[in-house]
Amino acid sequence: MKDLSIFNQFARKDESKSLRQAGNAVIYTRVSTKEQADNNASLDTQLKYCEQLAQKKGLDVVEYFGGTYESAKSDERKHFQKMLNFVKRRKDIGYIIVYSYDRFSRTGANGAYISDQLKRQGIVTISATQEVDTSTSAGSFQQNLYYMFSQFDNELRRDKSVSGMQEKLRRGDWTGAWPYGYTNTNPGKGKKPNFVINEKGKLLKKAFEWKAMSNTSHVEISKKLKRKGLDLSAKKLSDYFRNPFYCGLMVNKLIPGEVIQGNHEPMITREMFLKIHNLLNSREEGRKYNLDDENLPLKMFVKSTECGTPYTGYVVKKKGLYYYKNRRSGSRENRSAKKLHNSFMALLENYTLSDAKYIEPLKEIIEKTFIDLNKEQIDEAKVLNTKAAELDVKLDRLEERFVFEEISKVQYDKFKSKLESEKNKITELVSNSGFNSSNLKKSIDKALNFALNLPSLWQSGNIEVKRSLQFMLFPEGIGYDFKNDRLRTFRVNSIFTAIASISDKLEANKNGTFQNNFEKSRLVTTTGFKPVTAGAEIQCSIQLSYVAVYDANILLVLIKFLRSLDLSNKNNLVYNQQNTIILCCVWILICKTI
CATH class of the missing domain: 3.40.50.1390 (Resolvase, N-terminal catalytic domain)
Incomplete structure (x- = not known):
C-alpha cells in the first residue's frame, strides 16, 4: 500500500x-x-x-x-x-x-x-x-x-538626565517640584532656581515653631493653621516636619547617602529641625492602647519591693475583673486592680495641697507668672484693642457728621465700609491669637482645682493622662510590698515633695510607707530667716526644688503630661486656656527663681 x-x-x-x-x-x-x-x-x-x-x-x-x-x-x-x-x-x-x-x-x-x-x-x-x-x-x-x-x-x-540632576543637586540647587511653602522666582529649564518663602511658607514656619516649642499635636496645629487661612492635614504636616529641606539641607533618592547644603533660604534652624525630629521619634503622639491598658494603668509601673520585678496584669473574663500579677517566674503575687488603684489614689493624696492658706498665694504667683510669660501677647492685644477703640470713635464721629449733614450719603457709606472692614480685621486678629486674659482669675481657679487634686485627675483621666501623671510624680515608678500590702516610693518629683512638705502630709507617715526626701528644716528664706507668710514659704519651697527638678527626664515627662491634657473639646476635663495656666504653674516651679 x-x-x-x-x-x-x-x-x-x-x-x-x-x-x-x-x-x-x-x-x-x-x-x-x-x-x-x-x-x-x-x-x-x-x-x-x-x-x-x-x-x-x-x-x-x-x-x-x-x-x-x-x-x-x-x-x-x-x-x-x-x-x-x-x-x-x-x-x-x-x-x-x-x-x-x-x-x-x-x-x-x-x-x-x-x-x-x-x-x-x-x-x-x-x-x-x-x-x-x-x-x-x-x-x-x-x-x-x-x-x-x-x-x-x-x-x-x-543616565544622562540623572547625571545632570545629580550634579545640580550637589551644587545645592533643587530639582523637580519645589517643596511646599516656597516659590521659584526664576523658573525655566536650564535656569538656576531661586526659592523664596511665600505667604503659605510663613504660616508653615509657625507650625514648626508650635511643634518645637510646645510639642503641639499635629491635629491641633492643623486647626490653628486653618483658623489663619491655611488648610493642611495632620498627615501633610508630619511629612513636612520630617523634610530637612526646611532647615536648608537637601536629601534626594538620586544621591543616596548624601546630605547637601542647599542654596535656598532655610525656613527654620537646624537645631529646631533636630528638636522636632527627636519629638517625633519619641513616638509620644498617636500611641494606641487597648482595653486592658485602660483598665490596668499601673502595669509595668508598679514593681515588687522584694525583687524589683514589674507587675503585669490580666482579666478574669467570666467575671470581668482585672488583676495585677508579679511577672517573676513562680510568683503567686496577685492583687485586685481595684484595690491597688485605691491604694495609689491614697498615695496621691499625700502630694496635694490641703491647707487653704497656701491656695491664694499660689494663685497670685501663677497669675503674675502667666502675665510675665505672655507679656508680648498681652501687649499685642492691648495695641489691637486700642486700635479697635479708635475705630469705634471714628465710626461714631462719622455717623454724627452724617446726621448733621456734614457729609453726603455716598461719603458716609464709603468710609463706614472702610472703617468696619478695618475693625473686622482687628477683631479677627484678636480671635486668631487665641489669647484672652479677661477671665484669667476664673481660669486659674478651675486649673488649680485639677492641678491640686491629683487623685481626682488621675481617676477621671484617660490612659495617657494617668500614665503621664504617674511618671511625672514618680519618675522611677513605685514599689509594692505584697506581704504588707503597702506602696513605697523610689524617687519623687521634687516639686510634689515640696507640696507634700508644705501640706504637712508626710509627717503623718512615720512608719516609712512614704519616703520624704525633702527636709522641712530647709524651708527658710534666702536671708536665713523663717518665712513669715504663706507666699514666702511657697516661694522658698520652689527655690529649693528648682535644682533637683531641672533634669531632662522629668522635663520630658512634664511636657508629655501637659500635652496629654491639651484637649480641643471645651467640654472635656481640661481646656486649652486652663492648660496654659497649668503650664505656667509647672514652668514657674522649674524655670523661675522667685
Missing part, C-alpha cells in the same frame, strides 16, 4: 496559531510628553505614515488608538492597554500598525514578549518605517532588536 493519504487522519495537527488572514488593522500613535503633543505635528506625521502603509498593504483600518501623550517606559499605559484588549477581543483584527517599534514599546524584553503573545493569537505588529518580515525567524529577531535598542536608548537618556 503505497498511497499514504488514507493515514493523514492520524497526522499530528499544527498547534501553532496561524496568522489571521483578515485584512483589518488598527493604528496606534503616541508621543511621550504633553509638550510634544501640544507643540509639534509628530502625531499627525505618525498617522500619515501608518495610513500610507495600510493603503499599500490593502488593509482596512477599523479603529485608531492613542493619538495623545503617554510614556512607553511602562506597558501599563491606558490607551495602549485599551488597544490590546480591543484586538484580543475582536477575531477579525490581523495587524497593529505603528510608526516605529519604539512607539509600540520601549521596555525591551517585555515589548518583545507582548509582540510574541499577539503573534501566537494571529496578530502581527508592523512598523511604517522599520518594515521587517516577522513570519521568519530572522524577521522576528530583527523586530526584537528594535525593541531592545529602544530600551537601550531610553536607559542612555535616563
Whole structure:
C-alpha cells in the first residue's frame, strides 16, 4: 500500500496559531510628553505614515488608538492597554500598525514578549518605517532588536538626565517640584532656581515653631493653621516636619547617602529641625492602647519591693475583673486592680495641697507668672484693642457728621465700609491669637482645682493622662510590698515633695510607707530667716526644688503630661486656656527663681 493519504487522519495537527488572514488593522500613535503633543505635528506625521502603509498593504483600518501623550517606559499605559484588549477581543483584527517599534514599546524584553503573545493569537505588529518580515525567524529577531535598542536608548537618556540632576543637586540647587511653602522666582529649564518663602511658607514656619516649642499635636496645629487661612492635614504636616529641606539641607533618592547644603533660604534652624525630629521619634503622639491598658494603668509601673520585678496584669473574663500579677517566674503575687488603684489614689493624696492658706498665694504667683510669660501677647492685644477703640470713635464721629449733614450719603457709606472692614480685621486678629486674659482669675481657679487634686485627675483621666501623671510624680515608678500590702516610693518629683512638705502630709507617715526626701528644716528664706507668710514659704519651697527638678527626664515627662491634657473639646476635663495656666504653674516651679 503505497498511497499514504488514507493515514493523514492520524497526522499530528499544527498547534501553532496561524496568522489571521483578515485584512483589518488598527493604528496606534503616541508621543511621550504633553509638550510634544501640544507643540509639534509628530502625531499627525505618525498617522500619515501608518495610513500610507495600510493603503499599500490593502488593509482596512477599523479603529485608531492613542493619538495623545503617554510614556512607553511602562506597558501599563491606558490607551495602549485599551488597544490590546480591543484586538484580543475582536477575531477579525490581523495587524497593529505603528510608526516605529519604539512607539509600540520601549521596555525591551517585555515589548518583545507582548509582540510574541499577539503573534501566537494571529496578530502581527508592523512598523511604517522599520518594515521587517516577522513570519521568519530572522524577521522576528530583527523586530526584537528594535525593541531592545529602544530600551537601550531610553536607559542612555535616563543616565544622562540623572547625571545632570545629580550634579545640580550637589551644587545645592533643587530639582523637580519645589517643596511646599516656597516659590521659584526664576523658573525655566536650564535656569538656576531661586526659592523664596511665600505667604503659605510663613504660616508653615509657625507650625514648626508650635511643634518645637510646645510639642503641639499635629491635629491641633492643623486647626490653628486653618483658623489663619491655611488648610493642611495632620498627615501633610508630619511629612513636612520630617523634610530637612526646611532647615536648608537637601536629601534626594538620586544621591543616596548624601546630605547637601542647599542654596535656598532655610525656613527654620537646624537645631529646631533636630528638636522636632527627636519629638517625633519619641513616638509620644498617636500611641494606641487597648482595653486592658485602660483598665490596668499601673502595669509595668508598679514593681515588687522584694525583687524589683514589674507587675503585669490580666482579666478574669467570666467575671470581668482585672488583676495585677508579679511577672517573676513562680510568683503567686496577685492583687485586685481595684484595690491597688485605691491604694495609689491614697498615695496621691499625700502630694496635694490641703491647707487653704497656701491656695491664694499660689494663685497670685501663677497669675503674675502667666502675665510675665505672655507679656508680648498681652501687649499685642492691648495695641489691637486700642486700635479697635479708635475705630469705634471714628465710626461714631462719622455717623454724627452724617446726621448733621456734614457729609453726603455716598461719603458716609464709603468710609463706614472702610472703617468696619478695618475693625473686622482687628477683631479677627484678636480671635486668631487665641489669647484672652479677661477671665484669667476664673481660669486659674478651675486649673488649680485639677492641678491640686491629683487623685481626682488621675481617676477621671484617660490612659495617657494617668500614665503621664504617674511618671511625672514618680519618675522611677513605685514599689509594692505584697506581704504588707503597702506602696513605697523610689524617687519623687521634687516639686510634689515640696507640696507634700508644705501640706504637712508626710509627717503623718512615720512608719516609712512614704519616703520624704525633702527636709522641712530647709524651708527658710534666702536671708536665713523663717518665712513669715504663706507666699514666702511657697516661694522658698520652689527655690529649693528648682535644682533637683531641672533634669531632662522629668522635663520630658512634664511636657508629655501637659500635652496629654491639651484637649480641643471645651467640654472635656481640661481646656486649652486652663492648660496654659497649668503650664505656667509647672514652668514657674522649674524655670523661675522667685
